[in-house]
Amino acid sequence: MKEKLNYIHIVFLLYVVQSNVFLFSVPRIVAENFGTNGWIAFLLCSAAVLLNIFLYALVYKLGKGRSVFDILESSLPKAIVYPIYLAVALFWIALGSFVGKQYMNVLQTVTFPTTNTMLIYLLYAYMLYLLLTKSIYVIGKASILFFLATIWMVALLVYFLPYWDIHNLTPFLFQNAANPVSLKNWLEVYSGFIGYELAVLLIPYAEADNKLFKGVYWGHLLVTFVYFSVILVSYGFFGLRYLQAAQFPLVDLLAFIEFPFINRIENLLLPFFLYKNLMTTVMYCWAAMMMIKRIAPVFKPKVLEGGIALASIGFASYPKLLRDSQLLVRQSIYVEIMLAFAFPLLLMMLLYWQNIRRRGQIHEFEN
Amino acid sequence: MSLKISKVFLVLTLLLAGCSDRKIIEELGFTRLTAFDSVEDSDNIRVTINIPKADQKGRFILSTVAKTSKEAKTTFSRQNNRKVVSGQLRMALFSESLARKGIWRHMDTLIRDPAISKKLFLAIVEGDAGSLIGKEYKPYPTTSDYLTRLMETDEDAGLIPDINLFTFTRDYMNDGIDPVMPILKQSAKSVMTTGVALFQDDRYVGRVEHKKSVIFSLLQRNVKGVDLSMPIADGQQVMLGNVISHRKLKVTGRSVEQMKLIIHVEVYGSIQEYTGQLDLNKGANQVQLENVMSESLKKLVTELVDMFQKKKIDPLGIGKLIRNRMGSYAEWEALDQRKTVSEIPVEVVAEVRIKDYGLLQEE
Numbered sequence: 001m002k003e004k005l006n007y008i009h010i011v012f013l014l015y016v017v018q019s020n021v022f023l024f025s026v027p028r029i030v031a032e033n034f035g036t037n038g039w040i041a042f043l044l045c046s047a048a049v050l051l052n053i054f055l056y057a058l059v060y061k062l063g064k065g066r067s068v069f070d071i072l073e074s075s076l077p078k079a080i081v082y083p084i085y086l087a088v089a090l091f092w093i094a095l096g097s098f099v100g101k102q103y104m105n106v107l108q109t110v111t112f113p114t115t116n117t118m119l120i121y122l123l124y125a126y127m128l129y130l131l132l133t134k135s136i137y138v139i140g141k142a143s144i145l146f147f148l149a150t151i152w153m154v155a156l157l158v159y160f161l162p163y164w165d166i167h168n169l170t171p172f173l174f175q176n177a178a179n180p181v182s183l184k185n186w187l188e189v190y191s192g193f194i195g196y197e198l199a200v201l202l203i204p205y206a207e208a209d210n211k212l213f214k215g216v217y218w219g220h221l222l223v224t225f226v227y228f229s230v231i232l233v234s235y236g237f238f239g240l241r242y243l244q245a246a247q248f249p250l251v252d253l254l255a256f257i258e259f260p261f262i263n264r265i266e267n268l269l270l271p272f273f274l275y276k277n278l279m280t281t282v283m284y285c286w287a288a289m290m291m292i293k294r295i296a297p298v299f300k301p302k303v304l305e306g307g308i309a310l311a312s313i314g315f316a317s318y319p320k321l322l323r324d325s326q327l328l329v330r331q332s333i334y335v336e337i338m339l340a341f342a343f344p345l346l347l348m349m350l351l352y353w354q355n356i357r358r359r360g361q362i363h364e365f366e367n
Numbered sequence: 368m369s370l371k372i373s374k375v376f377l378v379l380t381l382l383l384a385g386c387s388d389r390k391i392i393e394e395l396g397f398t399r400l401t402a403f404d405s406v407e408d409s410d411n412i413r414v415t416i417n418i419p420k421a422d423q424k425g426r427f428i429l430s431t432v433a434k435t436s437k438e439a440k441t442t443f444s445r446q447n448n449r450k451v452v453s454g455q456l457r458m459a460l461f462s463e464s465l466a467r468k469g470i471w472r473h474m475d476t477l478i479r480d481p482a483i484s485k486k487l488f489l490a491i492v493e494g495d496a497g498s499l500i501g502k503e504y505k506p507y508p509t510t511s512d513y514l515t516r517l518m519e520t521d522e523d524a525g526l527i528p529d530i531n532l533f534t535f536t537r538d539y540m541n542d543g544i545d546p547v548m549p550i551l552k553q554s555a556k557s558v559m560t561t562g563v564a565l566f567q568d569d570r571y572v573g574r575v576e577h578k579k580s581v582i583f584s585l586l587q588r589n590v591k592g593v594d595l596s597m598p599i600a601d602g603q604q605v606m607l608g609n610v611i612s613h614r615k616l617k618v619t620g621r622s623v624e625q626m627k628l629i630i631h632v633e634v635y636g637s638i639q640e641y642t643g644q645l646d647l648n649k650g651a652n653q654v655q656l657e658n659v660m661s662e663s664l665k666k667l668v669t670e671l672v673d674m675f676q677k678k679k680i681d682p683l684g685i686g687k688l689i690r691n692r693m694g695s696y697a698e699w700e701a702l703d704q705r706k707t708v709s710e711i712p713v714e715v716v717a718e719v720r721i722k723d724y725g726l727l728q729e730e
Binding site for chain 2: 036109110111112113114115126130163167168170171172175176238239240241242245251252255256258263264
């Protein structure tokens, strides 16, 4: 009997998956796209995510705990779904790898200016491989450790209170944005939350107490809380124009903290974020692995995991510059957002159809 | 088996990590101070850096004329047998003449470089900035320690504004406020702070003299533990010690025409020097002295704010307060912001409270 994920595991798993390298730049992204008091737009995006999660929760309820693969395959022919699985799997490995590479590029900018980022990525991919070879239950437990490794940093925000000026917030709503407000702005801010959609794949691995999505909601709210604190502190600390100009406001914040016995602690703190970021990559690759295993369950243990880690290295070696990886991450995330919304709708349609058909069959049987 | 491989791999990782991006202290020259001076009839600048020797008993002074500070850094690396790095930079100084032309161009590199601390001290130098950092000040062990300690203590004493690379950048970039910097002056054996440099955008346009720099600090922030000396009638002087102050700036009115700035300064302190005739043993006399001092403080504050308005500068961030009172952001953008800040009527409310009057009961 395999151990199942408790909903508390899901809270932390969701937290570490959703919170990644995006955290370094999220205050700037919000300021660029929405200008004054952009944190309100951020909260609205978070609410939209809740709505999206609600759709997944409905799938869970309507499907009565069946895995998404069962739902898909009972209505669609394998000739259609298998190529889609493969495409999505490759896309997820790529997305996870780009997010990972983006972190390496930030680390290079700030701490290791001349080290080859792929060298660090090799280690990253190795950790990815080690985690993939374990079960999702172990990944869930590891996420609690990685959560604890970084969550204490929220307390550091208190350091900025004396420098925080409410006048920098201004009473105006969404003024002076660097880009005119359009759908794209909302997508950019929404990107920060991506990762929650993987929860739907956890259905077969969660305890059957219907609390899976309770964990997803709380995980998401936890991420919202942490992001929101960082954004609000940044708005009052930097002021709008400076915030829009700062590449990685969180790095600047960490760099500002000085103690009498140590300064420049950002170089010490940055590596902690590696683990959170790693979990994003791990979970996307894990999801891809589930897809591939569905197509071909014949792999020997660790072969598929190794293959995915190698593929991840391949994808990550593509973007060489910070702006390349930023662009790639952004574009892949746009696609992912569309998938995240389309997927539960598709599943619900299928479930609805399956129900009708089943009722029809029962009806026929009764006749 | 695989566990063994994992262990070897992880140990190797730990060991080999040191092989990349190595910084060997013996091969590096840590710039501690850097100075920017203007070059006559040219857009070039003269950059001077001070690199203390590892034994703290001497220093290298390198100086060159260049277009930008990074170009100068390359020249320094060519001259020096060590790689010049800026991770230990403590202070950047600009000469008055350069600051008058605008300094943002030269600060860009300080902000962009992730190796440079955001808490870097900044200051304007009366005279030649390069020669100030090039000199040794006996008996202080190193010039950089001397200068950074000087800045720290004077900041605590309210003699210079609380300013570093971050706050300067913030006030320069954001609207509704102008940045400031302390001013330093070199004398035969020492360096001293001589006031506050006032900027319009990135150009140095005026100064607060050292006699009034504490008053400026009272307006700029809430201070604790400073000494405040002020004249009261007929050449008499009173000095408050251990001052704790609270300042509050408020703009009232909804339209630009109705707007009014109220500056509220509250000062609590103990009398540490008093050359007047009142018998401070009596409570009524203390109240009388408080009133006289409040009047005096109000006059000093009004003079300062008048000066800011005449020069059309906004070191106190009045513009931010006006902006936040406007009906819409578009109105604020359309406004001649400098003109509005310099023309807003100002009401100063100053309150001085005597906590105690020292250990002397009678004269």
